[in-house]
Amino acid sequence: MIGQIIFIIILGFAVYLFSKNAAKVRRNILLGKDTDRSDQPALRWKTMAKVALGQTKMTKRPVAAVLHFFIYIGFVIINLEVLEIMIDGIFGSHRIFSGPLGSLYSVLIGSFEILALLVLISCVVFLIRRNILKLKRFSGVEMKEWPKSDANYILCIEILLMTAFLTMNAADYKLQTVHFGHYLAAGSFPIGSLIAPILPNGPHVLAGIERGCWWFHIVGILAFLNYLPYSKHFHIMLAFPNTYYSNLNPKGQFTNMASVTNEVKAMLDPSFVPENTGEVSRFGVKDATDLTWKNLMEAYTCTECGRCTSVCPANITGKLLSPRKIMMDTRDRITEVGNNIHKHGKDHVDDKTLLDTYITREELWACTSCNACVEACPVNINPLEIITEMRRYIVMEESQAPASLNNMFGNVENNGAPWKYSQADRLNWAEKGN
Amino acid sequence: MTELNIPTMAQMVAEGKTPDILFWVGCAGSFDERAQKITRDICKILQHVGISYAVLGTEESCTGDPAKRAGNEFLFQMQAMMNIEVLNGYEVKKIVTGCPHCFNTIKNEYPILGGNYDVIHHTQLIQQLIDEGKLKAEGGESFKGKRITYHDPCYLGRGNGVYEAPRRTLEILDADLVELKRCKSNGLCCGAGGAQMFKEPEKGNREVNMERMDDVLQSQATVVAAGCPFCMTMLSDGVKHADKEGEIRVLDIAEITARANGL
Numbered sequence: 001m002i003g004q005i006i007f008i009i010i011l012g013f014a015v016y017l018f019s020k021n022a023a024k025v026r027r028n029i030l031l032g033k034d035t036d037r038s039d040q041p042a043l044r045w046k047t048m049a050k051v052a053l054g055q056t057k058m059t060k061r062p063v064a065a066v067l068h069f070f071i072y073i074g075f076v077i078i079n080l081e082v083l084e085i086m087i088d089g090i091f092g093s094h095r096i097f098s099g100p101l102g103s104l105y106s107v108l109i110g111s112f113e114i115l116a117l118l119v120l121i122s123c124v125v126f127l128i129r130r131n132i133l134k135l136k137r138f139s140g141v142e143m144k145e146w147p148k149s150d151a152n153y154i155l156c157i158e159i160l161l162m163t164a165f166l167t168m169n170a171a172d173y174k175l176q177t178v179h180f181g182h183y184l185a186a187g188s189f190p191i192g193s194l195i196a197p198i199l200p201n202g203p204h205v206l207a208g209i210e211r212g213c214w215w216f217h218i219v220g221i222l223a224f225l226n227y228l229p230y231s232k233h234f235h236i237m238l239a240f241p242n243t244y245y246s247n248l249n250p251k252g253q254f255t256n257m258a259s260v261t262n263e264v265k266a267m268l269d270p271s272f273v274p275e276n277t278g279e280v281s282r283f284g285v286k287d288a289t290d291l292t293w294k295n296l297m298e299a300y301t302c303t304e305c306g307r308c309t310s311v312c313p314a315n316i317t318g319k320l321l322s323p324r325k326i327m328m329d330t331r332d333r334i335t336e337v338g339n340n341i342h343k344h345g346k347d348h349v350d351d352k353t354l355l356d357t358y359i360t361r362e363e364l365w366a367c368t369s370c371n372a373c374v375e376a377c378p379v380n381i382n383p384l385e386i387i388t389e390m391r392r393y394i395v396m397e398e399s400q401a402p403a404s405l406n407n408m409f410g411n412v413e414n415n416g417a418p419w420k421y422s423q424a425d426r427l428n429w430a431e432k433g434n
Numbered sequence: 435m436t437e438l439n440i441p442t443m444a445q446m447v448a449e450g451k452t453p454d455i456l457f458w459v460g461c462a463g464s465f466d467e468r469a470q471k472i473t474r475d476i477c478k479i480l481q482h483v484g485i486s487y488a489v490l491g492t493e494e495s496c497t498g499d500p501a502k503r504a505g506n507e508f509l510f511q512m513q514a515m516m517n518i519e520v521l522n523g524y525e526v527k528k529i530v531t532g533c534p535h536c537f538n539t540i541k542n543e544y545p546i547l548g549g550n551y552d553v554i555h556h557t558q559l560i561q562q563l564i565d566e567g568k569l570k571a572e573g574g575e576s577f578k579g580k581r582i583t584y585h586d587p588c589y590l591g592r593g594n595g596v597y598e599a600p601r602r603t604l605e606i607l608d609a610d611l612v613e614l615k616r617c618k619s620n621g622l623c624c625g626a627g628g629a630q631m632f633k634e635p636e637k638g639n640r641e642v643n644m645e646r647m648d649d650v651l652q653s654q655a656t657v658v659a660a661g662c663p664f665c666m667t668m669l670s671d672g673v674k675h676a677d678k679e680g681e682i683r684v685l686d687i688a689e690i691t692a693r694a695n696g697l
């Protein structure tokens with residue numbers, strides 16, 4: 001009875017704390033500017049089903065795809081077992097699904113065990129890839145300190161959780177074979193039965209191990225749930241809305257600035273009456289709050305896998321630009337802005353901005369706008385849009401483009417071509433022979 | 435070789451004619467000497483198959499693409515609206531471009547500003563003409579058995595999902611077609627996009643086109659097929675820097691097609 005009460009209190013507290021922190025992330029995302037992503041719902045559901053649920057973009061790197069698939073499917077399916085654990089915890093029952101599900105229960109528990117082992121092995125391989133093989137994709141200036149530890153913490157926590165789950169099952173299995181107490185035969189334990197021989201034989205010690213692991217596993221899961229909003233691991237939830245709200249236009253198509261359209265139309269036709277496009281604080285993006293909520297959602301969805309950076313032509317050739325860093329900087333900055341609001345009220349202004357404090361101009365001007373990063377992202381994140389928006393700020397608000405680009409602008413404006421040729425000579429090619 | 439006759443839209447209209455398609459030449463196609471050859475080859479192909487076409491000539495102006503990629507939305511929209519006025523004035527319906535950047539800009543970024551046209555890239559047109567049996571590969575240079583690879587321009591490939599049409603134009607050559615290590619959606623940029631063409635590269639340890647040259651050399655191709663005047667510049671420079679000018683030719687798909695047909 002006391003166990004039940006303690007469980008309910010822990011569960012309630014964990015859910016409360018998670019909702020509070022998830023709401024903070026949601027509030028931070030909504031600090032972004034509005035953008036309409038409500039069109040074509042059917043196509044949006046399809047994109048989400050394919051990209052997030054079906055993980056189709058993961059397949060470009062087969063080894064990571066298979067290992068990640070084990071962890072993903074393990075996470076989704078083992079949640080059924082967590083549901084049983086929750087009910088058992090609240091009502092003080094033991095393996096409550098075993099009765100109603102009959103022989104299906106054995107199949108389920110058996111497959112949970114196999115999945116748990118696959119998750120465990122995958123996490124170990126991932127740790128080896130990160131820390132021993134030191135895959136290039138997981139390094140880089142942005143992958144020091146917290147991001148580096150974050151990745152390792154996640155993998156270690158998952159290994160611990162799976163170990164506790166399998167040990168719990170092993171003790172349960174051993175207790176079932178000696179018909180101890182309420183441990184009646186329920187479930188099949190393909191992995192647990194292999195671990196059982198190394199556990200002690202005393203039924204009371206075994207029951208202690210079983211309970212200990214049960215508590216460790218479920219409290220661990222609840223603690224892990226509360227780790228998510230502080231971690232890149234939040235992608236397990238945000239991947240779904242983020243792919244639903246994907247950009248559905250061709251990747252080559254950059255956004256149109258309606259505020260500029262109004263000014264240009266007024267310039268070309270003095271009788272033009274501009275439509276009201278809402279408040280325009282500035283052209284382009286200087287700080288994270290100038291971005292759209294979708295850009296910010298993408299920043300929180302990023303799991304720092306580095307596929308973007310590893311295919312970026314600028315990064316490959318040693319330039320400063322790393323698309324992953326663009327996303328991480330955006331997330332860190334909007335989190336900082338959110339914390340400032342929390343501490344000092346909503347009108348607080350600090351002396352930092354996303355541009356310059358976090359992202360340097362050298363990074364932005366290294367981009368070739370080739371869309372490789374956008375294509376590579378397994379959850380449809382678009383670093384290029386943020387880069388372009390910041391270029392817009394630098395060019396249109398500050399007139400601080402590199403001198404050579406200013407020359408190019410001047411040529412386009414005066415000659416209708418990016419080079420210094422006269423528009424009158426535009427058909428000269430027709431006169432030349434090959 | 436027949437005399438090239440390049441009609442302008444203004445001439446056509448003066449004669450009371452409406453061409454079926456407008457050939458948007460682009461700035462590189464108009465002014466860059468290497469790209470001018472490609473422009474003339476596109477005209478030769480159009481003339482050869484008897485398509486009624488015209489160019490804007492001196493009425494054409496930059497689409498605004500480099501301005502837009504560099505962040506100058508004002509300049510882009512100014513250019514776009516002036517071009518749209520000209521195009522709509524001539525009631526243009528269909529456009530073929532010689533450059534993936536013009537193609538992307540007119541196709542995707544002009545509609546919201548009032549310019550709605552059916553836009554294709556010249557490699558798509560060539561593929562259609564081959565499919566219709568109007569273009570073959572006979573009467574000119576033979577590419578039979580030659581090792582040819584194709585470099586995907588970002589704004590044609592990833593930008594607009596056009597991967598197959600350019601490849602299909604090469605299939606007719608009976609050549610030894612080989613893919614680069616990074617191709618199609620994984621294709622590596624030539625280094626010119628995003629207005630990089632018009633500025634010095636940022637500090638790094640290598641040029642992007644030399645990184646791409648690794649893929650080209652590894653493929654052991656003797657012909658690199660291109661579909662973009664900027665890729666053409668970067669790839670040609672890459673071949674030069676790698677000291678492979680005698681061994682590797684960089685040719686636009688229009689040039690390959692024109693040569694194969696002796697145009």
